[in-house]
Amino acid sequence: MRSLFGGLARAPAARIDSDASIVHGRELSRGFRHRADVVVVGSGASGMTLAAILAEAGLEVLVLEEGPYYRHQDIAQFTPTQSLRRLFREAGMLTAIGVGQTPLISLTVGRAVGGSSLLTGGVCYRIPSRVHHEWVREHGLTELSEARLEAAYVEVERRIAVTEVPVDMRSLSTAKFVEGAEKLGISMKPLRRNTGHECEGNGRCNFGCPIGAKRSVDIAYLPSLLAHRGRVVSDAMVDGVIERGGRVIGVRGQLLGGAFGAPSHRFEVEASAVIVACGTVHTPGVLRAAGIRSYGLGRFLTLHPCARVVGRFDDALHGWDGALQSCFADSLDDDGTLFNSVYTPVNMLAASFPGVGPELHARVRELTHYGVFGTMVHDEAGGRLVPGIGREPTLLYEMAPRDLARLKKGMGVLAEMAFAAGAREVLLPIFGMTPLRTMDDTRRFAAEPLDARRLECLSFHPLGSARMANDRRRGVVDDSGECFEAPGLFVVDGSVLPTSIGVNSQVPIMAMATRLAWRLRDRLV
Amino acid sequence: MSHSARDWERPGLSERKKRIARAAIEAFLADREPADTGDGSGLVVPDAAWCERNVRSFDLHIGACSTLLRFALGMLVVLLEWLPIVIVGRASRMSRLSLEERIRYLEALERHRVSWFALLFIGTKLPMLFAAFEEGAPLASTGFDRRTTQTRRRLVIAANRGQNP
Ligand SMILES: Cc1cc2nc3c(=O)[nH]c(=O)nc-3n(C[C@H](O)[C@H](O)[C@H](O)COP(=O)(O)OP(=O)(O)OC[C@H]3O[C@@H](n4cnc5c(N)ncnc54)[C@H](O)[C@@H]3O)c2cc1C
Numbered sequence: 001m002r003s004l005f006g007g008l009a010r011a012p013a014a015r016i017d018s019d020a021s022i023v024h025g026r027e028l029s030r031g032f033r034h035r036a037d038v039v040v041v042g043s044g045a046s047g048m049t050l051a052a053i054l055a056e057a058g059l060e061v062l063v064l065e066e067g068p069y070y071r072h073q074d075i076a077q078f079t080p081t082q083s084l085r086r087l088f089r090e091a092g093m094l095t096a097i098g099v100g101q102t103p104l105i106s107l108t109v110g111r112a113v114g115g116s117s118l119l120t121g122g123v124c125y126r127i128p129s130r131v132h133h134e135w136v137r138e139h140g141l142t143e144l145s146e147a148r149l150e151a152a153y154v155e156v157e158r159r160i161a162v163t164e165v166p167v168d169m170r171s172l173s174t175a176k177f178v179e180g181a182e183k184l185g186i187s188m189k190p191l192r193r194n195t196g197h198e199c200e201g202n203g204r205c206n207f208g209c210p211i212g213a214k215r216s217v218d219i220a221y222l223p224s225l226l227a228h229r230g231r232v233v234s235d236a237m238v239d240g241v242i243e244r245g246g247r248v249i250g251v252r253g254q255l256l257g258g259a260f261g262a263p264s265h266r267f268e269v270e271a272s273a274v275i276v277a278c279g280t281v282h283t284p285g286v287l288r289a290a291g292i293r294s295y296g297l298g299r300f301l302t303l304h305p306c307a308r309v310v311g312r313f314d315d316a317l318h319g320w321d322g323a324l325q326s327c328f329a330d331s332l333d334d335d336g337t338l339f340n341s342v343y344t345p346v347n348m349l350a351a352s353f354p355g356v357g358p359e360l361h362a363r364v365r366e367l368t369h370y371g372v373f374g375t376m377v378h379d380e381a382g383g384r385l386v387p388g389i390g391r392e393p394t395l396l397y398e399m400a401p402r403d404l405a406r407l408k409k410g411m412g413v414l415a416e417m418a419f420a421a422g423a424r425e426v427l428l429p430i431f432g433m434t435p436l437r438t439m440d441d442t443r444r445f446a447a448e449p450l451d452a453r454r455l456e457c458l459s460f461h462p463l464g465s466a467r468m469a470n471d472r473r474r475g476v477v478d479d480s481g482e483c484f485e486a487p488g489l490f491v492v493d494g495s496v497l498p499t500s501i502g503v504n505s506q507v508p509i510m511a512m513a514t515r516l517a518w519r520l521r522d523r524l525v
Numbered sequence: 526m527s528h529s530a531r532d533w534e535r536p537g538l539s540e541r542k543k544r545i546a547r548a549a550i551e552a553f554l555a556d557r558e559p560a561d562t563g564d565g566s567g568l569v570v571p572d573a574a575w576c577e578r579n580v581r582s583f584d585l586h587i588g589a590c591s592t593l594l595r596f597a598l599g600m601l602v603v604l605l606e607w608l609p610i611v612i613v614g615r616a617s618r619m620s621r622l623s624l625e626e627r628i629r630y631l632e633a634l635e636r637h638r639v640s641w642f643a644l645l646f647i648g649t650k651l652p653m654l655f656a657a658f659e660e661g662a663p664l665a666s667t668g669f670d671r672r673t674t675q676t677r678r679r680l681v682i683a684a685n686r687g688q689n690p
Contacts, residue, residue: 077675081582081656084589085534091589093598093652104644202678210677320669321678346667346676351654356631357555357568361666364658368668388579392591431643432636456647 005179012266016233021226022069026257027233031265036062037229037524039251039271041238041286044115045506046493046513048217048225049156053517055230057525062231062269066278067112068257069234072219074116075208080345083207089117089392095282096303096383096459098393101404103455105303105397107462109279113234114218116279116460117506120344121205121325122214124162124191126153126504126511128389139498140470143479144512152298152514156507160215160341161196169201171322173371174341176313178305181329181339188327191340194506195218195323203320207329217510236267237391239371241274241290241489248274248290248489273520274488277513280462280495284385285393287466292485294476301383302500303397303459306376307411308342310349310427311418316368319343336378339412343372352456354427354435374418375410377428378502379403385465399452407457408450415442429456461505466495481516492516537587537595538602543580545572545606548620550579552627568624575663582656601649605634612637644648 012031015438016023040051043065055061068086073084082147084092091113097106110116132146142148146196156162168192178188193199196211205214212219225232245457250270259262276286284298301484320343329339344352346367353363378452380400388394399407415426415436427434428445436442469475472484475498492513494505500510538546551571558567587598607614609622613630622630634646658667659674671678 079656079659079674081586081659084655085586088667090591090594091586091652093586093594200678204674207674210675219603314670318670320671335533346658346669347655347657347664347674350658350667351651354635356553356635356650357628358557359632360553361556364631364667388593390592391582392593431647454643 001168002136004092004118005271005405007017017366021231023231023233024069025233025255026068028255031255032267033271034062034267036060036269036271038062038273038275039064039269040275040277041251042066042115042277042282042493043113043217043232044277044279044493045109045117045217046509047275048114048117048221049510050275050277050492050517050520051230051515052221052225054521054524055225055228055512058519059227059524061225062233062271063225064236064238064251064253064269065113065232065234066237066256067110067115067234069113069232072208072212072216072438076210076212078208080207080347082318094392096397098453099396099398101401101452102397102399103339103452103457105305105457105459107281107303107395107459109281109462110163113232114222115215117216118208118429119206119219120214120504120506122199123194123325123340123504124157124160124192124194124507127501127508128503131499131501135498141468141479141498144366144468144498149511149515152511152518153507155514156510159482160194160510162192162194162392162507164190164192164197165199165323165326166190169199170326170341171201171203171319172315172317173319173343174322174373176311176327176371176421176423177341177373177414177417178327180421183420184413184416186329186413186417187198188329191328192325192425193323193325194462199323201322203322203324204345207326207345209295226255233267238278238286239289241286241486242268242270248486261491263269263325270408273490273524276491279493280293280465281385281393281395283491283493283495284465285387287483287486287489287491290483290486290489292476292483294483294485295473296469297476298385298393300381300467301378301385301395301397301465302381302463303383304376304461304500304502304505305379305399305403305407306374306458306460307407307429308372308458309411309414309418311415311423312366312425313371313421313423314369317371319367319371320346335406336374337406337408338378338502339414340374340376342374354432371418373414375407377403377406377410377415379500381464381499383462383465387488396401404450404452407455408446412442412446415445430454431456435517461494463497463500463505467498468496469498480519490516490520532622534585535588536584537590537598538584542599542602543584545574545602545620546583546653547580549631549649550576550583550626552624552631553650554657555624555628568628570624574655579653579657583653583675586652586655598648601645603689604645605649606640608634612642619622
């Protein structure tokens with residue numbers, strides 16, 4: 001038996017002490033030992049998708065999730081800070097440490113039943129054709145061609161109700177930037193989102209939709225998982241695997257989140273297939289605990305670095321009214337920069353305004369006049385995950401000079417859009433920087449060097465820390481997601497993507513998980 | 526069982542760090558009398574209950590983090606307390622400065638040319654103020670026209686939905 005944090009605890013002996021289909025691990029008074037057909041570690045976009053498909057095929061599936069479980073009706077009642085504390089890893093303050101001319105990057109990932117899928121803005125893209133071609137041609141991964149994934153895309157998009165965002169759902173904040181873009185000759189297209197026709201434009205998707213319109217996996221897949229032979233144990237963190245005869249046959253871990261100071265309990269689950277879906281940041285830790293040392297484990301991490309630009313206009317925009325994200329421009333000269341419309345919840349926007357005391361209040365009083373737009377870069381693989389002190393790994397990221405230049409260019413273009421639409425000031429996400437007041441200021445910004453360490457950079461799509469390859473010398477898993485070094489252990493989450501994709505990652509990850517689930521189903525049923 | 530009964534939110538700050546956080550939050554949220562000339566005399570100390578709510582939220586926020594991050598954020602709070610000598614040349618702890626001096630110190634930190642100081646500023650300001658404009662009168666002061674951040678939008682365009690021009 002191998003374990004991430006050593007093997008101090010005693011092995012459990014009892015069955016799961018609850019008949020509920022969703023077991024709150026923190027409420028169990030003892031550990032458990034369980035046997036299922038399939039055990040899935042992590043209940044996010046990939047894990048839940050795969051678990052539901054296998055349960056629908058008649059297999060008994062147990063999902064183990066480190067984070068807590070909340071019904072979406074409960075989440076809808078959380079204030080943004082409550083959501084941060086309960087649904088986001090590190091309460092939303094997970095950070096990638098910049099190496100060299102690289103900013104600290106604030107990385108958000110989910111930690112709850114539903115994973116990061118609970119927190120998305122609902123934006124749905126497919127992987128661009130050129131990325132599929134690269135995977136096939138340069139990485140030799142013929143299984144990842146666009147044609148091979150087509151059926152999986154269609155299935156995912158059907159289940160999560162992907163539809164185009166109507167123009168009249170755009171907020172006035174978005175409309176301002178669109179107006180500016182048109183004046184600059186940049187065309188904006190409608191985004192597709194997983195909200196069906198239900199979205200009311202409440203503008204708080206990242207913290208829980210008040211009406212459950214967003215089809216996150218807890219809404220689109222969990223009910224079916226539970227209606228078949230699936231169960232979920234929340235607050236259950238896997239920290240090691242069980243091996244027999246050179247094959248991985250189960251996992252072991254610890255129940256979390258009990259009352260402060262209460263003893264924690266251990267569990268063990270054995271299964272015919274063991275699936276790791278802990279997300280790009282945490283899967284390498286579980287694989288390391290399984291003794292895997294493959295080339296590329298914890299390396300080649302990409303982040304899609306993002307920046308948000310805020311502009312103040314004469315009109316009151318009430319940017320919170322409208323779909324949180326509704327349109328995009330895909331790139332300037334095809335250089336890998338994406339512009340997505342977005343809005344930031346008012347309390348977060350207010351907290352992030354520059355200034356202290358009276359200066360801060362002056363901006364807050366004008367908040368309805370501020371519009372927001374985002375830019376994101378299709379980055380090179382500059383990240384690395386190393387085991388940290390305690391539970392969380394340390395993330396190191398070195399931004400390629402080309403990516404930094406693109407991010408800067410993207411911010412400059414957004415500032416130009418804002419001024420073209422009549423903005424009075426533009427706040428760039430650069431600590432301590434005086435707001436831009438004119439188009440000339442923007443040109444000066446573009447011409448001056450940028451100290452990357454002052455940049456307020458965000459990331460929502462970590463990818464690629466256990467990448468798929470056609471050869472064990474080049475990656476961690478094969479094209480069916482099985483670890484080269486650990487037969488019986490499969491990985492299905494964002495970590496297996498061979499490169500960054502340059503677009504929001506939820507649908508691509510779910511489509512890959514669907515394809516892997518179909519293959520596993522054929523093997524197991 | 527309701528979700529609140531399962532949460533066991535836990536605090537993350539010692540009393541000493543809470544005192545430092547309170548002093549910083551007071552400065553972040555201080556405002557000026559409407560007729561103030563800008564000489565500093567017209568500063569208004571923010572409502573004590575409002576500051577306390579933010580200290581509590583910051584405390585719980587830190588408590589929700591891993592041990593290492595709790596430690597790191599705690600260190601940032603301590604640094605915030607001891608840096609006035611470096612940043613504005615005042616041999617005093619931040620929490621002992623007058624409100625006006627505290628504001629000047631924090632502003633200098635935000636604009637400091639050494640990026641680590643600017644990072645220290647943002648790394649503490651954001652979590653200290655996450656909850657500041659989230660409820661009640663402070664939320665209303667942003668112009669947000671719903672009762673709470675959880676309240677649904679008043680739909681005025683529902684009839685046109687589902688159609689693109
Ligand atoms: C704020 C935000 C907004 C986003 N917006 C969009 C968007 O609009 N469109 C889009 O396409 N994508 C978006 N994304 C990205 C998208 O959500 C992710 O790409 C996707 O959810 C990743 O899926 P995953 O299965 O790899 O990981 P996750 O969904 O992160 O799931 C991993 C799960 O595993 C659990 N886990 C980790 N370690 C363990 C362990 N040891 N034991 C048990 N459980 C464990 C975690 O707690 C987590 O719940 C957004 C992400 C965030 C955070």
